Amino acid sequence: MRTLIYLGIGILFGITMYKSEAASWFRIYEMFSFDSFHMYGIIGSALAIGITITQLIKRYNISSFYGEKIHIIPKEKGWKRYLLGGIIFGLGWALAGACPGPMFTLIGAGFLPIFIVIIAAIVGTFLYGLLRNKLPH
Numbered sequence: 001m002r003t004l005i006y007l008g009i010g011i012l013f014g015i016t017m018y019k020s021e022a023a024s025w026f027r028i029y030e031m032f033s034f035d036s037f038h039m040y041g042i043i044g045s046a047l048a049i050g051i052t053i054t055q056l057i058k059r060y061n062i063s064s065f066y067g068e069k070i071h072i073i074p075k076e077k078g079w080k081r082y083l084l085g086g087i088i089f090g091l092g093w094a095l096a097g098a099c100p101g102p103m104f105t106l107i108g109a110g111f112l113p114i115f116i117v118i119i120a121a122i123v124g125t126f127l128y129g130l131l132r133n134k135l136p137h
Contacts, residue, residue, distance in 0.1 A: 002066075014105040023102030023109065032094050081136075096120075 021027045022042050031039035056062060057070050064070055093099045096117040098106060103121065106114040 010104075014102075014108055017102045017105045018109055023098065023105045025097035028093070028097050028099075092121075092124075 017023045020042055022039065027036070027039050030036035054072060058072060062070060089099075096114075098114060098117060100121060103114055103118050107118075
């Protein structure tokens with residue numbers, strides 16, 4: 001049953017990404033060339049909602065829909081790794097024209113060349129998993 005719920009939420013998320021044009025290469029191009037506020041508005045809204053929900057979970061010890069306690073793991077201190085990771089993520093986003101969120105939405109919309117980006121993302125994630133313990137903290 002959980003799988004069906006997650007699938008439904010994923011489909012709703014994909015429709016929202018597509019209808020809001022967050023999966024549009026042209027909107028992403030406009031964002032990176034500072035020609036439009038559209039994507040910054042979407043990202044800012046998501047950030048505000050995420051911060052609010054996280055604070056509510058922390059303050060009121062909110063459980064999941066299934067009664068399980070939600071554990072929020074504190075982040076490690078340090079900014080260098082986040083800076084490097086953000087630069088790599090941003091470069092990949094700019095080159096591919098899609099961040100990980102709408103990649104699967106683009107498949108559903110019929111943009112099949114995005115499979116190349118998905119394969120590259122999976123390979124990159126796998127390589128990170130292999131090298132994670134060897135990277136400086």
